[in-house]
Amino acid sequence: MEENKQTNENLKYALCYVPFVAFILYYIEKNKSAILEKHIRYGMVIFGIYIILLILVSWLFKWLLWFLYIWVSIFLWYKTYIGEEVQIKFIDDFFNKSK
Numbered sequence: 001m002e003e004n005k006q007t008n009e010n011l012k013y014a015l016c017y018v019p020f021v022a023f024i025l026y027y028i029e030k031n032k033s034a035i036l037e038k039h040i041r042y043g044m045v046i047f048g049i050y051i052i053l054l055i056l057v058s059w060l061f062k063w064l065l066w067f068l069y070i071w072v073s074i075f076l077w078y079k080t081y082i083g084e085e086v087q088i089k090f091i092d093d094f095f096n097k098s099k
Contacts, residue, residue, distance in 0.1 A: 006083065012036065014081040016043035017073045023047075038092075039080060045091050046072060
């Protein structure tokens with residue numbers, strides 16, 4: 001039973017890396033744990049960086065940027081789903097300084 005609960009939590013953490021899901025979870029999840037908040041922040045920042053770079057680069061590099069974003073999202077989704085600790089230091093540092 002405990003393993004099933006952990007798998008459900010890992011799935012919720014992993015879904016933060018699917019585009020827009022982090023934003024949805026930010027607003028609908030009432031009791032966010034510290035781990036869930038971290039993954040929500042990571043998902044939002046990675047998607048935000050993707051959107052900013054998408055606006056700035058030429059059309060030639062947009063496909064490359066899309067594949068890079070998808071690769072990073074899938075990589076982080078997988079690591080989170082299997083229960084590994086995910087740390088992105090520059091995002092953690094930014095949010096710790098802003099508190």
